[in-house]
Amino acid sequence: MSGTPALEAVDVTRTYELDGVSVQALKGVSLRIAQGEYAAILGPSGSGKSTLMHLLGALDRPTTGTLRVAGRDISALSPDELAELRNTHIGFVFQSFHLLARTSALDNVGLPLAYRGVPKAERRERAAAALETVGLAHRLGHRPNQLSGGEQQRVAIARALVGNPRLLLADEPTGNLDTRTGHEVMDLLERLNAETGAAVILVTHEPDVAERAPRRLHVRDGLLAHDTAPDPTPAPDRNRATDRDPGTGRDPGISRDAGIERDAGIGCDAGIERDAGIERDAGIGRDAGIWRDAGIWRDAGIGRDGGIGRDGGIERDAGIDRDAGIDRDAGIGRDGGIGRDAGIGRDGGIGRDAGIERDGESGRDVGVEGEGVEGA
Template identity: 70%
Template sequence: MKDPAAAGRTADDTTPDDAAPDGTPPAIEAVDVRRSYDLGATTVQALRGVSFTVAEGEYAAVVGPSGSGKSTLMHLLGCLDRPTSGLLRVGGRDVARLSDGELAELRNREIGFVFQAFQLLARSSALENVALPLLYRGTPRAERRRRAADALGAVGLDHRLDHRPAQMSGGEQQRVAIARALVGEPRILLADEPTGNLDSRNGAEVMRILEDLNATRGVAVVLVTHDGDVAARARRQVRVRDGLVELDTARPAAAT
């Protein structure tokens, strides 16, 4: 299905309507985004017209029951899929206009991922796991090891550089995953149930790290969670139900 919003746009028209006063585009801009899947004779409407914008440096939680469309939305925001129709810009670029190779490059340079199950390479050290995105960029070995060590230091794991995942606790493994997400200095960090496999103490520490990185580095953080306590820590909640945004609320940052 052709995107009606594309009419009149040229291939290099990437200036969003909600750009900041200095011309910086939003981290994410979604306008009437829809995603459907054909399952034999049946068409499943996973997203039925989602619209919202995530500004540079924002911290938002996407919440909703199972089957609401949260996972589909996360895949689209992470450039792992394209919308069936509607406009989706990530880092100022219209994902519908990008080739598979361009999408992969956008993911590598603009987006960091943190998953519930950590997704670490079991036979690789913490340093090697964190350096992996830089390897895909072609970064020289010495530089990627230095940057990976710095990223691990930023999450308090400079004493675990040579440890493999099986030699670390769940909380430490998730911190390695956060370091891997940030080593490429992305504009956007997508976290899918980042505390789902952790006890309350480690979950609180992971949330503290994410919040600190958002505050000090200006990385836009979007997390998907079923946990109401985790969602409540975000400055904004986007509640999804039946493929639509049911509620989008924001609260001001706490005074310091």
């Protein structure tokens, strides 16, 4: 799909003058269709999609803006040059088929080649090959009134393909067909797009038909309201410049110092700060806000109850606040120098020296050293 695009429109407008009244059908449409692309144009009645199709097929000229087909600006071409461009580069498939009623399928398909001056024998040979491509090799001599609606549309598709166009425009190709036949025609268009490399643009008001196209252009009120063309901007690399390995499931914002090791599967909330040298085994869960000093080691499964207060080098659970040298459990109020456990009432003035260890279950001091009263 590289090189010159099949067609390109830049700020294209189209205004019609009807009895002295200006009607702006298109109000500035820009799009690019690459070689081999398959796209659908859809929109409600009066949205401007048919006007856009006529312009893309070089059947009309834009009022303003630039429209290039096969790299040629159609506004700069004469009527004869436009006719030649349509004949050699564009194939048309219409909703109403537009087959010559008293002409065989073979001669209907060969008609575009007749305008090119291709000899009769060659054009009949190429027309027969095109009809075989769409599955109608057994209907070469049949006239349109001897064919079903689906077969007539296949003849029209063969006629569009016989000149080997680089762009195929299909205007409501399933509009006059039943559901099953419509699906068969769509299958055929998709196959031909893949096999011939021709760009395919179809205009439709049927959402299920449009959904089959990899790219969909929604036209509304004379503007290109939405285009599902892939965003060329590359997706961001989520692992770049982060401390996360693929598959660890860690949230951004976790800061880790040098020397910290963490195994995959550890869930840590954002905001945990750790000093160098700390190791944690898989399965240890800690809540945000835990602060730990260097050199502390905790194995998986060690549980500490809230309320155990220890001096430097001892581990404490989340929510524990410490003033300088003093340990306190969450929700414990104490005056300067007074140590108090959760739920234990003590009178002011009772002092304890640092170094007291207390059992979280018994509520008694263990190895008390210092002055003051020992609480129950």
